[in-house]
Amino acid sequence: MSLTNITILAIESSCDDTAVSIIKNGKILSNKVAGQKVHEIYGGVVPELASRAHQANIVPVLDVALKTANVQLSELNAIAFTQNPGLIGSLMVGCSFAKSLAQSLNIPLIAVNHMQAHVLAHFIDEPKPIFPFLCLTVSGGHTQIAVFSNYFESKIIGKTIDDAAGEAFDKAAKMLNLPYPGGPLIDEYAKNAHVEFQFAKPNIPNLDYSFSGLKTSFLYFLKKEMIKNENFIIENRDNLCASIQNSIVKHLMKKLILASKQTGIKNIALAGGVSANSSLRNEIEIEGKKLGWKTFIPAFEYCTDNAAMIAMTAHFKFLNNEFVDLSVAPSSR
Numbered sequence: 072m073s074l075t076n077i078t079i080l081a082i083e084s085s086c087d088d089t090a091v092s093i094i095k096n097g098k099i100l101s102n103k104v105a106g107q108k109v110h111e112i113y114g115g116v117v118p119e120l121a122s123r124a125h126q127a128n129i130v131p132v133l134d135v136a137l138k139t140a141n142v143q144l145s146e147l148n149a150i151a152f153t154q155n156p157g158l159i160g161s162l163m164v165g166c167s168f169a170k171s172l173a174q175s176l177n178i179p180l181i182a183v184n185h186m187q188a189h190v191l192a193h194f195i196d197e198p199k200p201i202f203p204f205l206c207l208t209v210s211g212g213h214t215q216i217a218v219f220s221n222y223f224e225s226k227i228i229g230k231t232i233d234d235a236a237g238e239a240f241d242k243a244a245k246m247l248n249l250p251y252p253g254g255p256l257i258d259e260y261a262k263n264a265h266v267e268f269q270f271a272k273p274n275i276p277n278l279d280y281s282f283s284g285l286k287t288s289f290l291y292f293l294k295k296e297m298i299k300n301e302n303f304i305i306e307n308r309d310n311l312c313a314s315i316q317n318s319i320v321k322h323l324m325k326k327l328i329l330a331s332k333q334t335g336i337k338n339i340a341l342a343g344g345v346s347a348n349s350s351l352r353n354e355i356e357i358e359g360k361k362l363g364w365k366t367f368i369p370a371f372e373y374c375t376d377n378a379a380m381i382a383m384t385a386h387f388k389f390l391n392n393e394f395v396d397l398s399v400a401p402s403s404r
């Protein structure tokens with residue numbers, strides 16, 4: 072097979088987004104995603120419902136991805152899928168589908184780690200990060216700082232000891248009676264507001280994160296204020312959003328700045344769903360200017376869960392001859 076013509080179809084189904092992307096010779100031709108509204112009323116992702124929705128969505132999303140890319144199944148050279156981490160039922164839908172497709176087309180299969188893919192999403196567009204770089208990956212399930220020395224080599228130097236940053240956003244939003252996922256809503260409401268309230272600052276050693284104390288502090292603050300005024304949340308929604316967002320973002324930035332000082336690395340990348348947050352993006356730019364950082368922030372569509380990042384990672388794995396056989400199984404961790 073000529074290495075000058077590599078066309079890969081990639082499937083992402085780790086949580087509640089069914090996504091398919093086609094990549095040709097390292098260039099994304101299509102990137103389609105179907106979200107799942109079904110979880111909104113439950114205040115969080117319901118795993119069983121997510122698996123069922125993936126099952127219903129995967130063929131239509133695949134069809135649209137192929138049509139948009141103007142690619143036929145017969146032109147594909149490999150099928151890629153998210154192997155871990157994620158909800159096991161959701162991963163099983165994508166994995167089984169990918170295996171069947173690869174077998175029926177008699178082409179190789181590539182298994183991708185979701186967290187690695189969030190980081191390699193930076194290599195889809197310019198400017199691409201320069202190795203070594205620090206990447207702060209902030210999603211609904213993970214919060215970590217890692218040093219990347221090449222595409223496949225990384226070392227985690229800090230991580231959350233309890234909630235993930237996205238979880239902190241979503242739980243705070245729930246306390247404000249906002250629907251799931253509340254992170255993007257907090258971001259939106261905070262735009263026309265100011266930081267009026269302060270909460271307990273997380274105090275945790277090294278480069279690790281903790282959001283549970285902040286969450287409790289926010290909850291007690293709301294309870295106390297609601298006793299005095301039962302309309303407190305409704306009347307102060309936007310400033311509450313700006314304030315909790317500020318607390319989360321400040322904590323994220325503090326450890327990232329420390330990580331850069333400790334390692335001496337000034338190439339700084341941001342990945343994962345929370346990297347869509349405008350305040351975090353803003354802070355990284357402002358602090359980065361002060362500290363002489365070269366910052367790398369992906370386009371919005373590559374921040375939250377998507378299959379283009381799986382496709383990009385699969386492209387590198389293809390070049391590296393990293394394939395898996397049909398006995399491969401997904402894993403939640």
Ligand code: KG4
Nearest residue numbers: 210211212237254258344345347348375376
């Ligand atoms: O990476 P992602 O799409 O899925 C996981 O792998 O978890 O991240 C989803 C998380 C959710 O917690 C969501 O609330 C958060 O990212 N998120 C945001 C924003 N957009 C997505 N949080 C704050 N501000 C945003 N603009």
Ligand code: ZN
Nearest residue numbers: 210343344376
């Ligand atoms: Zn993710």
